[in-house]
Amino acid sequence: MTTPHLLHPRDPRQAVCGIAADQVLRWETDDPPRGHTCEECLTDYEEAARPDDANHPIGDATLIDTLRRIAADRQILKVDGVLIDAWSASVTVLIWDQLRDDKRQRLLTLPSHELILRCVCIYTTLTARGNAR
Structure with missing residues (x-):
């Protein structure tokens, strides 16, 4: 629903x-x-x-390391003013690992919350296609 x-x-x-x-x-x-x-x-x-646990300026690839830590520890951290849960972090890392380097660089031009939302959107699109078969 x-x-x-x-x-x-x-x-x-x-x-x-x-x-x-x-x-x-x-x-x-x-x-x-x-x-x-x-x-x-x-x-x-x-x-x-609460205050931010991590800050990542646009283009900072260490954001992915922070997301890996969130996913591995199954926690919620506040990154750049936005709470990131373990599911969003793990989906972002999963999509990130499958991308070519040029696509990764395009994503890094976005603020962290938009990068995560794009990866979640890609994931939901891919899983929706998989369930339709």
Whole structure:
């Protein structure tokens, strides 16, 4: 079942709501987000108020090492203002390992949360095709 929850990846209040990307019907694209987007994120997830565990500027390939650590330790870390869970980290690493170097370099031009969302999107597209057969 899909939830009608709106999510704005550039707003830290929206980036921590914990709803899987494949469950979101629509991504909020207004900047700043409209008033009816999720306001409960900071109260539902106390981890959202904590300081960042890691910061990675755009183009920093050590982001992947941080994601490998999150996946291996099955934990949640706050990276560049966004909470990253073990599933998102493991899916990102899985897709990353399958990419050619030129595609990796293109992904590294994105902010960390967008890189992760792209990899999750690729993963859900590939798994949806696999289930349709």
